[in-house]
Amino acid sequence: MITNTRMLHFRDIRDPRNAAYYGHLTPLTAGKEIPFDIKRVYYIYGVDASAKRGFHSHRELEQVLICLGGSVRVHVKTPFEEEIVTLSKGDEGLYIGAYVWREMFDFSEHATLLVLASQDYDEQDYYRSYEAYLPDAIAYFSQKTEESNT
């Protein structure tokens, strides 16, 4: 996975006697499965298969993305790395930390993208233009690499 992202694997609690009947339950606790306080939750649904959403990065906000009821692909990138992650299972989440640009696409029918966020909404924390993001992200990841090499 690229810097400041990682896959999280959650529990999938099923009744061993009758899993198809009672279905699945996944619990996510702040500070345990989710590596931050859950200040905000949002969900995106009813997105056309050809639509793309996202196109932004955050200075500090951390998020976990989970796809329920279908699948979605997430393109995460920095000035130095990129990756496309497919989310399609309730027991896995994509952690995205600071200075990662994200674009979500290929929403399937019935897909809901659930996002847990570490902070309240703050427009000042957003980069909505890749041109504004790029030099700051280069500086951020260059310093991060330097620090990890010392």
Add this chain to the structure above:
Amino acid sequence: MITNTRMLHFRDIRDPRNAAYYGHLTPLTAGKEIPFDIKRVYYIYGVDASAKRGFHSHRELEQVLICLGGSVRVHVKTPFEEEIVTLSKGDEGLYIGAYVWREMFDFSEHATLLVLASQDYDEQDYYRSYEAYLPDAIAYFSQKTEESNT
């Protein structure tokens, strides 16, 4: 609505130029749309249409239930009142407070029941037997009624 329950209405953010394309987004912030700190999130999915879940109450835990991708019905009751609530929209949630017994049923295909909870999991906070719940709930709601009458 019965005591210690209420419907919450959330924002449904759509792009006014192209709602069918970009879909819907609902944000839920702890202390704003959600009347408590969000300590835990869980979701239930893949439940058979004929299955019932729930069958418990809590001493203190508060929850908000939201149905994504389909519909579900929730039977909430106390020793003195009961109601059946249908959840089918991303912009509405059912708040359930202390000492309310709940049973969820009629899960539709593709339905995910998302639950936001005010506390970490604590088995001591559960009533899992209606027989154990009943006398304590009678005492709780009797005192609550008395307090609201004075």
